[in-house]
Amino acid sequence: MAIQKIGVIGCGLMGSGIAQVSAQAGFTTVVREVSPNALEKGLGSIYKFLQAGIDKGKVPQFELDKVKKNLSGTTELKDLADCDLVVEAATENLGLKKELFTALDSICKPETIFASNTSSLSITEMSGFTKRPERVIGLHFFNPVPLMKLVEIVKTVRTDGAVVADANAWCMAIGKTAVNCGDSTGFVVNRLLVPYMLDAVRVFEQGLASRDDIDNAMKLGCGYPMGPLFLTDYVGLDTTYYISEIMFDEFKEPRFAAPPLLKRMVLAGLHGRKSGRGFYDWTANPPK
Numbered sequence: 001m002a003i004q005k006i007g008v009i010g011c012g013l014m015g016s017g018i019a020q021v022s023a024q025a026g027f028t029t030v031v032r033e034v035s036p037n038a039l040e041k042g043l044g045s046i047y048k049f050l051q052a053g054i055d056k057g058k059v060p061q062f063e064l065d066k067v068k069k070n071l072s073g074t075t076e077l078k079d080l081a082d083c084d085l086v087v088e089a090a091t092e093n094l095g096l097k098k099e100l101f102t103a104l105d106s107i108c109k110p111e112t113i114f115a116s117n118t119s120s121l122s123i124t125e126m127s128g129f130t131k132r133p134e135r136v137i138g139l140h141f142f143n144p145v146p147l148m149k150l151v152e153i154v155k156t157v158r159t160d161g162a163v164v165a166d167a168n169a170w171c172m173a174i175g176k177t178a179v180n181c182g183d184s185t186g187f188v189v190n191r192l193l194v195p196y197m198l199d200a201v202r203v204f205e206q207g208l209a210s211r212d213d214i215d216n217a218m219k220l221g222c223g224y225p226m227g228p229l230f231l232t233d234y235v236g237l238d239t240t241y242y243i244s245e246i247m248f249d250e251f252k253e254p255r256f257a258a259p260p261l262l263k264r265m266v267l268a269g270l271h272g273r274k275s276g277r278g279f280y281d282w283t284a285n286p287p288k
């Protein structure tokens with residue numbers, strides 16, 4: 001397979017998951033964070049997740065040993081120079097992504113494929129930050145990355161067919177199922193999921209049903225693993241709001257517009273699981 005060595009930019013929620021599944025599948029993987037502290041925290045979350053799997057009897061000990069062997073951390077972009085694939089999972093900020101891709105373009109070998117895990121920004125726009133737009137692709141993972149089976153592979157009008165084939169092969173090698181789609185804001189999943197989550201907030205805001213009744217309705221009536229308000233907390237209210245703004249800006253359709261309650265909760269710092277409080281209180285275990 002053309003892809004052997006992987007670089008991951010960012011070791012937060014998504015980057016750490018991507019680095020983990022890559023190393024777990026046997027790929028030499030280097031993950032880059034901005035500071036030694038952030039790196040230590042990110043790598044720590046990977047080892048903690050695997051240890052929890054071992055404790056539950058779901059993961060054999062050798063998986064943790066394999067990840068420790070295959071995965072290294074760095075704060076230097078130059079350590080990704082000889083990677084065959086670099087997956088960017090930094091903060092959702094186009095200016096930051098421009099800086100990163102411009103730097104990587106001059107550091108990495110010409111064959112390196114650049115992928116972004118963005119959920120809502122344009123892959124086509126990012127490809128324009130490089131001199132290799134035909135080697136730029138979207139690889140959109142889902143949270144929690146080690147447990148969610150899907151990757152959306154996003155092809156722009158410039159992406160080379162061989163790059164799409166290599167990306168599909170790598171996703172299969174890391175145990176994911178890929179769906180291929182074009183570069184349209186939200187791709188497939190968020191195009192469908194975000195209006196659903198926003199509608200759940202609207203139903204709650206309008207007092208049609210209580211939080212628990214809304215979540216139970218979709219869990220028990222449709223067989224979803226999480227109710228929509230719990231899922232919004234899980235994804236992050238700030239992230240959901242951010243994506244909805246980008247989607248509304250793109251499509252100008254009311255279904256993508258954030259309900260006032262979501263905006264107010266974000267402004268109030270109620271970001272869901274990550275902040276300890278959203279529709280649920282996440283300081284309790286399980287959340288109340």
Ligand code: 3HC
Nearest residue numbers: 049050052053058059119141142143144147190225226235
């Ligand atoms: N290591 C290995 N396996 C583990 C594990 C670990 N540390 N922790 C849990 N597991 C396994 C469990 O053993 C279980 O396996 P089984 O099905 O074989 O018994 C399975 O993973 C599920 O774990 P749990 O039983 O602990 O928990 P749940 O059954 O509640 O599942 C969940 C958790 C998979 C997160 C499930 O609730 C779910 O699918 N939720 C929906 C998440 C979702 O929709 N994500 C997408 C968000 S949108 C997104 O990311 C896009 C972005 O752009 C916004």
